[in-house]
Amino acid sequence: xxxxxxxxxxxxxxxxxxxxxxxxxxxxxxxxxxxxxxxxxxxxxxxxxxxxxxxxxxxxxxxxxxxxxxxxxxxxxxxxxxxxxxxxxxxxxxxxxxxxxxxxxxxxxxxxxxxxxxxxxxxxxxxxxxxxxxxxxxxxxxxxxxxxxxxxxxx
Numbered sequence: 001x002x003x004x005x006x007x008x009x010x011x012x013x014x015x016x017x018x019x020x021x022x023x024x025x026x027x028x029x030x031x032x033x034x035x036x037x038x039x040x041x042x043x044x045x046x047x048x049x050x051x052x053x054x055x056x057x058x059x060x061x062x063x064x065x066x067x068x069x070x071x072x073x074x075x076x077x078x079x080x081x082x083x084x085x086x087x088x089x090x091x092x093x094x095x096x097x098x099x100x101x102x103x104x105x106x107x108x109x110x111x112x113x114x115x116x117x118x119x120x121x122x123x124x125x126x127x128x129x130x131x132x133x134x135x136x137x138x139x140x141x142x143x144x145x146x147x148x149x150x151x152x153x154x155x
Contacts, residue, residue, distance in 0.1 A: 001014055001015070001016065001057060002014065002018050002021070002035065002054050002055070002057075003015075003054065003055045004047045004048060004053070004054055005052060005054070005055065005061075006053070007049070007051050007052055007053075012047050012052075013047050015035075015037065015043050015047065015054075016043075017037060017038060017041050017043055018035045018036070018037055018043075019036045019077075020034075020035060020036045021033070021034075022034045022035070023056075031062075031084035032062075032081065032082065032084065033054065033056060033081075033082040033084070034079060034082070035080055036077045036078065036080070037077065037078050037080060038075065038076070038077055038078075039076045039077060039078045040076065048064060050064060050065075050066075050067065051065075052064045054080075054082050060085075061084075061085040062082035062083060062084055062085060064082050065081050065082060066080070066081045067079070067080050067081075087119075087122050088145075089119070089123060089143070089144050089145040089148060090144070090145040091143075092118055092119045092122075092123075092143060092144040093118075093142075093143055093144070094118050094141070094142060094144055094147050095118055098114050098117065098118060098140050099139070099140040099141065100114075100136050100137075100138075100139040100140055101138065102135075102136070102137050103135070103137075103139075104135050105133040105134075106133060106134060106135070107131070107133055108134075108151070109127060111136070111139060111147075111154075112125035112127065112151070114139075114147070115144050115147055115148060118144050118147070119144055123144070131155050134154050134155060136154065139151075
């Protein structure tokens with residue numbers, strides 16, 4: 001099920017009538033998502049706007065780049081082409097309210113959850129092993145990438 005957002009990432013709805021959903025990946029390049037919609041549907045007229053956003057079932061975001069008409073058969077459909085949006089961990093500032101001045105016996109999951117919260121859920125972390133508790137000092141200065149590097153050096 002594809003979710004649709006406007007240019008400001010505000011949700012506008014879902015696309016239940018999306019058909020022929022395809023993902024393409026080029027070597028050393030971005031993902032592309034393409035799908036088809038009936039042009040007579042309200043989904044096409046109201047929800048799918050140029051430079052709007054689409055989120056697939058895996059939670060990946062795409063920006064709508066083009067809408068073109070597909071002429072074939074009796075159905076009038078539109079082909080929508082979207083480019084994948086790459087988020088960088090360095091683009092997210094770690095909030096000052098989440099800064100840890102000094103803490104004793106902190107599990108790794110607490111720090112990874114803080115980074116996830118700082119990115120708004122765009123980056124999530126999964127730990128497979130139980131790690132020892134560590135003492136943390138000055139965690140959360142700068143960007144989320146710096147926080148992750150500090151976490152890696154701690155554990």
